Amino acid sequence: MDKRQAIGSWLSGPREAAENAGADFGYRGQQLGLPETGPGSIARPGRRLGALLVDWGLCVLIAYGLLTDGYNQATGNWALLFFFVMSVLTVGTVGSTPGKRIFGLRVISADGGHIRPLRALTRGVLLCLGVPALVWDRDGRGLHDQLARTVEVRI
Template sequence: MRSGFLPAGDDLGPLPPVGRIPDARPLPRSPAGIMRRCAATAVDLTIAVVVILVPLLGFDRVLGVLALPDRESATAWQSAAAAWTAAFVLLYSPLSVSRRGATPGKRLMGMEVVARGGGRLSYGQAVVRHLTNLVVTGIPLPAVANASSMTLSPDALGIHDKAVGSAVIHRRPTVA
């Protein structure tokens, strides 16, 4: 051993758990981790599939009863699918985040989205955050950078959080 260097691990001593109470529950208002965020996204995607597909399947049945020509039926279905999906994308997450502080998935996982200065995001900020998230997660290189940013930085901010000055934090301690 060279003089002036301490053996590995002795320089800092035991490291305390970051952002957690000793019984492993997250501290309120601490940054939410990527696994909890992924679980919330899975819940929100399940809601999205149901909310988007069920009405479209019903609309498809109505078009079948109307016996429209195939071309008109396909055009009507595609227009309805595009409009319904766009409405969902612009309303579900942005309205949930700006009005209640979280989507149903985030609420279920005990998280909320806040402005870094405190308080809720405006609807406009929530739309920009959501659309940025959709673009970032749809392109492989930014998706990796986003996941790395959320995993490796102490504040767990994704690119979409940095774009609007938001943070995803724990609302309350979860039940162990």
């Protein structure tokens, strides 16, 4: 193996290196019994990020509207609190936040069906910490989804 192949496999990540070695990971969500594409399939990172940005922007606008002395650190803290409350209440009841609804996403239990309020609370706390959302498994689920036993799917 020349150096370019070794560096290319390292930069591409363990999934591609294993696939090049002959391992078959299948598609994202296969282990969870989800379809590869279409409704019920694992939500792609672009849609998830778009939904997060819409939800965060909405919470910043609410915080800014309530605190009329301009955007500052307190506004950001209030926005995070509104984001947490909105996330727990909407995901725990209807399965999606306004941003997720716009992007056609829903959070479901990993074993199928609606998520319970305790799972929504766990997911909301971990999501607000930020770091768990940056640690993904091979199915594309963040650590917050793994620990809450939830999965974000297309609707």
